[in-house]
Amino acid sequence: MGARDGDDSATAGSTLGYALLSLLTRGPATGYQLASRVKAPIGHFWTAKHSQIYPELARLAAAGWVRAAEEAGPGPRAKKTYELTPDGLAALRAWLVVPPVAQPRSEITLKAYAANSGDPAAMAALYGGLAAQAARTLAEYEQDAADMRAQGMDDPAHPRFGNYAVLLMGLESQRVVQRWSAWLAASLDGGAPVPYPHPPAPRDNGY
Amino acid sequence: MGARDGDDSATAGSTLGYALLSLLTRGPATGYQLASRVKAPIGHFWTAKHSQIYPELARLAAAGWVRAAEEAGPGPRAKKTYELTPDGLAALRAWLVVPPVAQPRSEITLKAYAANSGDPAAMAALYGGLAAQAARTLAEYEQDAADMRAQGMDDPAHPRFGNYAVLLMGLESQRVVQRWSAWLAASLDGGAPVPYPHPPAPRDNGY
DNA sequence: TTTTGACATGTCAACTCTGACATATTCGCG
DNA sequence: CGCGAATATGTCAGAGTTGACATGTCAAAA
Incomplete structure (x- = not known):
């Protein structure tokens, strides 16, 4: 079984997942908008391409950490506006106080x-x-x-x-x-x- | 065909490959020693586990950028001491003057x-x-x-x-x-x- | 009018990196 | 003498990340 199935509450997330939750604390957004928000100023220290963001949003939704509202979009697919759920906010708050260990690469x-x-x-x-x-x-x-x-x-x-x-x-x-x-x-x-x-x-x- | 076959001179390397070449400018070393050297001081800005170093050394050897001298080792396999070749040094020198673009993650x-x-x-x-x-x-x-x-x-x-x-x-x-x-x-x-x-x-x- | 760029969502192959598994000797310490 | 740590090399599954491919609308500029 995968490490991040959404069937239980103690689901662990990737750093990217928490980065997206952080961005959503600024207000609801589509995946496309998140890909833009990830540019300034947080983009100086964390980036992601849309090809990584869309699947991650799907995982966050499956875990119940975000909720999507669908609308007719400009393209062939529906436009989805995501917002943080109470569970998602709780997960974010728990992650925030964990001391990070990752070293930078330069x-x-x-x-x-x-x-x-x-x-x-x-x-x-x-x-x-x-x-x-x-x-x-x-x-x-x-x-x-x-x-x-x-x-x-x-x-x-x-x-x-x-x-x-x-x-x-x-x-x-x-x-x-x-x-x-x-x-x-x-x-x-x-x-x-x-x-x-x-x-x-x-x-x-x-x- | 893979991006890094060693049959031609214009072979591109990964950043890790160049990091290993850099370490080898300090003198010949085994993969194990390189895994140690990657700790101080360069480890503050670039790290790699041995599981990544061994395959990379094999690729560098296939490209002719490093040369291995084999000896009987302590374990079940031969101990290999690697050194930089002239081709490897040339590749390193070419890479050094390319302005890096990668953003840090924090x-x-x-x-x-x-x-x-x-x-x-x-x-x-x-x-x-x-x-x-x-x-x-x-x-x-x-x-x-x-x-x-x-x-x-x-x-x-x-x-x-x-x-x-x-x-x-x-x-x-x-x-x-x-x-x-x-x-x-x-x-x-x-x-x-x-x-x-x-x-x-x-x-x-x-x- | 054509074309460029913004909006919008997705898949896929390939590469990077980590952590666990696997093996075997030698040296120092208790 | 047994135990752990250091020496030494590898594989493998899985997660993270990128760049290319794919599709389609709409508004503004050329």
């Missing part, structure tokens, strides 16, 4: 590991380009964050506070990529040790 | 997206714990980095400069997780907006 860091097997000038150009790209993305995110603060989204009581939290993580990540890539490019370019530009520690906030 | 960020669907106290405890864990890891990495600098590994000419570069990325990542998790815990705990403790920008190094 191809740019993997390439850095083999940096001195590559041509130094080409590698420096690669990381210089990455730094420039990160700087552009960073500026964009900073604007987004300012807009969100103007809307009060930095208040944990705001229904889309999560969007703001995710964006801040994106911002910090881009900052790191920018700084680290620039340091690596300078190191490879100069052929001599370059001190890492560590920022001074910010004030301690008690955690 | 479960802790995904959970933050749905933060206000969870119990605030429980969520604050989760992120407070993550911040504490990151602080411990950070201290460990800072010690490692200092040791590496003492060995001259911050010089891009050092054969294990890549280890140092990867460790610095790990250090920065832990710093971000620590700061962001602590901010999130404080926000959820207080129930009111908490300014994000952005560090002042370090000096510009020209990139």
Whole structure:
């Protein structure tokens, strides 16, 4: 028997399933809309193609975690608008407080590991380009964050506070990529040790 | 026909394949040793189980990118020590300068997206714990980095400069997780907006 | 008017990755 | 002497993920 049959209450879900439940806390949506929502800002840290979303929604529906309302759609098939059920919300809430263990995967860091097997000038150009790209993305995110603060989204009581939290993580990540890539490019370019530009520690906030 | 038959020179490899080639630039190793090497420091950004490594090594050998020397092993099978071939090094060098596109996946960020669907106290405890864990890891990495600098590994000419570069990325990542998790815990705990403790920008190094 | 893009849902083959199963020696510890 | 841990290599089922294929409407731009 499969690991996720919907006949009992203690059904386990995949991370993607919980990601979809999370998206549905923002309001009902079709599979197509979920595929769009999975782009910004959560898409910076979790993505899925529609080919994965549709079957997963079917499984969530079978488990009773989402409910679909059918309408005549533009294409040959009915359009289905999904919404979270109380069971689905309970499952999401239970999953939220489980400490995650998965490690990240980063191809740019993997390439850095083999940096001195590559041509130094080409590698420096690669990381210089990455730094420039990160700087552009960073500026964009900073604007987004300012807009969100103007809307009060930095208040944990705001229904889309999560969007703001995710964006801040994106911002910090881009900052790191920018700084680290620039340091690596300078190191490879100069052929001599370059001190890492560590920022001074910010004030301690008690955690 | 499969995508990675070894009969022609322009064979494409998987990221794991290149990761193994990268590890082999540090010297010949058995599959078992590669499974260990994939732990520190590169394991913070790329991991693989032996069940994935052994078949991949067989593919790399079939493509002529690695060469195996067989010896009598402790178990029922021969022990194989792999080394990089000139073709393998060329393939690695070509891969190194291709800008990566893959996006990271982060479960802790995904959970933050749905933060206000969870119990605030429980969520604050989760992120407070993550911040504490990151602080411990950070201290460990800072010690490692200092040791590496003492060995001259911050010089891009050092054969294990890549280890140092990867460790610095790990250090920065832990710093971000620590700061962001602590901010999130404080926000959820207080129930009111908490300014994000952005560090002042370090000096510009020209990139 | 044609064509492009958005809306909308699905299947399928192939590849990636994990966890469990399977086997066998050697070395150190109690 | 027995036990566990480390060394060492493999297979296999199943879950996760991607990219291509497939279908069809509607509105806006060229």
